[in-house]
Amino acid sequence: MALLAKRLGKNRTIAETGAGLHGIAIATVCARFLVRVVHSGTATLKDATSEAIQDWVTNVETTHYILGSIASPHPYLMMVRESYAVVGKETRKQALEKWGGKPDVLVARIGGDSNAMGLFHEFVNDKDIRLIGVEAAGFGPDSGKHVANFVVVIQLGLSRAFKRLSRLEGIIPTLETSYALAYLEKLCPTLPNSTKVVVNCSGRGDKDVQTANKNLQV
Missing domain, CATH: 3.40.50.1100 (Rossmann fold)
Structure with missing residues (x-):
């Protein structure tokens, strides 16, 4: 662009x-x-x-x-989608190399939605793949200030998710992505052991370090 x-x-x-x-x-x-x-x-x-x-x-x-972000008149939505489509294409390629097939579940945080669009677009016609968007609850699920048809996650588990990825993978997640990671604690126990799950990490977590240190006791 x-x-x-x-x-x-x-x-x-x-x-x-x-x-x-x-x-x-x-x-x-x-x-x-x-x-x-x-x-x-x-x-x-x-x-x-x-x-x-x-x-x-x-x-x-x-x-x-x-x-x-996925928020503007045509043709911007398609331009953003095509710019971020590499995320989904690379996910399909790496899943094939690692697992010999497609992932079963894709999880992405919901905000500006470009990362979710980039990941989901490649798989939208794969009916056997579950696509999950996770949004921070903000003022609560009854406030109307969230995307009602997506999974809503409150701060519970956010600190654990932020710390876990940082320590195990050396990747500092954004707070937005940390909500998607936190949702895994609820999602994974409901899935068969062989389920292949991909979580899309987006943004720059380094910008959130001071906020996390102050509010999440990291």
């Missing part, structure tokens, strides 16, 4: 970011462009996306919006 911005003659780009990786990638690839960092009062992805779109439509002649 940065190359598209250059092709269109736009000398300014704007992007929203949630888990952090998208922001770093955009800042890197657009080093020769002016990249505005969007920050909202509540520091939520929803508000960052709203402000980015508002800025974009105000400066549409000079600005290209490099979207990283």
Whole structure:
């Protein structure tokens, strides 16, 4: 999309970011462009996306919006899907190499949804594969401020999941991904022993270290 911005003659780009990786990638690839960092009062992805779109439509002649979330008009949704589709394709390839077949269950955290779209799209027509999206409960499942048709996970188990992946794999997960990892404690006991489960880790966990240390007693 940065190359598209250059092709269109736009000398300014704007992007929203949630888990952090998208922001770093955009800042890197657009080093020769002016990249505005969007920050909202509540520091939520929803508000960052709203402000980015508002800025974009105000400066549409000079600005290209490099979207990283599944939330915008056509053709951006398809562009994001195709950009992240490598996640699902690589998952299928590695599952075949490791297990000799497809995974049985795919788990992804729900937020901006680009990571979930990237993982799920490759397998959406595989009816024998279970796709699970996990969202943090936020203000609670009765608040209406969550995706009701997805699994909702409260903070219970979040600290254990954050610590476990960091210690066993040397990968610091984002807090968003930690909710998906925490859900495994509930999911795995319900599955047969031979079930092959893939959890998609997304974002930059290093940005959450201080928050985790303060609130999760890591």
